[in-house]
Amino acid sequence: MSGLAHYLxxxxxxxxxxxxxxxxxxxxxxxxxxxxxFELGRPFAEPDQAALQRRILEAALxxxxxxxxxxxxxxxxxxxxxxxxxxxxxxxxxxDSRSATAEASSLLPIWQxxxxxxxxxxxxxxxxxxxxxxxxxxxxxxxxxxxNPKGMAAVSRARFAIDDIKAYYSEAALASGGxxxxxxxxxxxxxxxxxxxMIRDFQDIARLSDDSNxxxxxxxxxxxxxxxxxx
Amino acid sequence: MVRLIDVPEPERTVxxxxxxxxxxxTPFTTPVPxxxxxxxxxxxxxLIVRGERPMLSSETxxxxxxxxxxxxxxxxxxxxxxxxxxxxxxxxxxxxxxxxLLELERDGHIGKxxxxxxxxxxxxxxxxxxxxxxxxxxxxxxxxVNTVVLAPV
Numbered sequence: 001m002s003g004l005a006h007y008l009x010x011x012x013x014x015x016x017x018x019x020x021x022x023x024x025x026x027x028x029x030x031x032x033x034x035x036x037x038f039e040l041g042r043p044f045a046e047p048d049q050a051a052l053q054r055r056i057l058e059a060a061l062x063x064x065x066x067x068x069x070x071x072x073x074x075x076x077x078x079x080x081x082x083x084x085x086x087x088x089x090x091x092x093x094x095x096d097s098r099s100a101t102a103e104a105s106s107l108l109p110i111w112q113x114x115x116x117x118x119x120x121x122x123x124x125x126x127x128x129x130x131x132x133x134x135x136x137x138x139x140x141x142x143x144x145x146x147x148n149p150k151g152m153a154a155v156s157r158a159r160f161a162i163d164d165i166k167a168y169y170s171e172a173a174l175a176s177g178g179x180x181x182x183x184x185x186x187x188x189x190x191x192x193x194x195x196x197x198m199i200r201d202f203q204d205i206a207r208l209s210d211d212s213n214x215x216x217x218x219x220x221x222x223x224x225x226x227x228x229x230x231x
Numbered sequence: 232m233v234r235l236i237d238v239p240e241p242e243r244t245v246x247x248x249x250x251x252x253x254x255x256x257t258p259f260t261t262p263v264p265x266x267x268x269x270x271x272x273x274x275x276x277x278l279i280v281r282g283e284r285p286m287l288s289s290e291t292x293x294x295x296x297x298x299x300x301x302x303x304x305x306x307x308x309x310x311x312x313x314x315x316x317x318x319x320x321x322x323x324x325x326x327x328x329x330x331x332l333l334e335l336e337r338d339g340h341i342g343k344x345x346x347x348x349x350x351x352x353x354x355x356x357x358x359x360x361x362x363x364x365x366x367x368x369x370x371x372x373x374x375x376v377n378t379v380v381l382a383p384v
Contacts, residue, residue: 001275001353001381001383002251002357003252003357003358003360003361003364004273004275004351004357004360004364004381005381006254006257006258006357007360007361007364007365007368008273008364008365008367008368008371008379008381009257009258009259009260010258010365010368011365011368011369011372012260012368012372013260013368013371013372013376013377013378013379014260014261014262014263014377014378014379015260015378015379015380015381016378016379016380016381017380017381017383018380018381018382018383019383020383020384021246021383023247024249024251027251027253028251028252028253028254028357029254029257030257031257031258031259031260039314039315039318040238040246040313040314040315040384041314041315041316041318041319041325041326041384042315042318042319042325043325043326043382043383043384044324044325044326044328044331044382045325046318046325047318047319047321047322047324047325048321048322050324050330050331050334053324053325053328053331054328054331054334054335056328057328057331057332057335057380058335058340060380061265061268061270061335061340061341061378061380064262064265064268064378065262065265068259069259070257071257118320118321119302119303120301120302120303120323121303122305122306122307122316122319122320124281124306125279125285125306125307125308125310151284152284152285156285156287159310160285160308160310162310163310166316167316167320170316170317170320171320174320174321182315182317182318185317220288220310220311220312221312222312223242223312223313224239224240224241224242224245224312225239225240225241225242
């Protein structure tokens with residue numbers, strides 16, 4: 001991010017960064033940066049908090065009004081508490097527990113309800129539907145794996161299918177409303193769903209695989225603190 | 232999860248150990264007055280338009296996201312486990328605040344929100360991005376963009 005600022009500024013564009021890792025800004029000294037104290041992955045804070053998002057954007061753009069000639073880093077001073085848990089939220093219940101594929105299929109109507117409620121889905125990066133993505137991963141290491149559609153290497157397909165599965169479950173978890181924290185969503189997915197267990201199992205097999213590409217992606221499937229090794 | 236020290240291990244070490252190049256000088260472009268600003272957002276979330284090939288780790292190119300693309304068709308192909316994506320799953324503006332930028336245009340705080348925003352793949356060596364970043368810079372200037380908000384992930 002800071003590197004991009006150097007290059008774009010050198011080409012004649014004025015830049016301002018919304019920064020999540022203060023240490024990287026201090027190290028790379030881009031022209032202007034606003035450090036925000038939010039969770040990684042949330043530079044503009046919380047979903048559906050338009051007023052707060054706007055204040056962040058305005059604060060970042062306001063740095064352009066300061067007559068600076070040396071790198072300028074400002075902290076976003078608005079205090080935000082650690083995202084609280086939503087005690088009223090509860091995860092989807094009554095899922096089919098016979099297999100990960102069955103569980104995912106039983107989640108489908110709940111996910112569709114969530115899609116209607118939120119108005120969008122971020123599932124689709126693998127090109128597979130959510131239930132097929134689960135089956136693709138579930139059978140990946142079996143003697144009869146699912147065929148990989150053309151257009152993407154099998155290992156890449158697996159990596160993106162796993163991300164689609166995570167998005168599918170997270171989105172479904174919002175079907176009934178509420179504002180669960182990311183921690184609540186991760187707790188449910190990794191500790192209470194068959195899909196979470198399936199992905200951790202997949203990661204363990206991938207780590208020990210003879211396939212170097214599979215080994216390579218094994219570190220980017222499960223948050224480190226939720227791997228079998230750390231949990 | 233707030234400051235780096237609050238990030239749980241081993242993720243904290245992964246982030247700390249990211250290679251940051253050093254730059255001897257910081258280039259400065261004089262910003263235009265606020266109401267003349269034509270602002271684009273550049274994200275490093277590996278955002279793509281549904282149907283496009285996902286960006287891969289360390290990919291150095293960039294993607295364009297036109298204003299006409301619906302939120303439902305913006306996907307995040309940066310699939311690192313080091314950051315949360317549940318916020319983006321609920322609200323595109325958490326990563327790409329294009330609605331907020333349009334509000335600033337509507338209210339006269341900026342001149343114009345760009346018709347297109349852009350995304351690189353995060354966690355790619357900044358040095359490896361230089362050629363494409365400069366190419367994008369020239370392209371944006373040709374479109375009249377004069378100001379860029381850089382949004383990390």
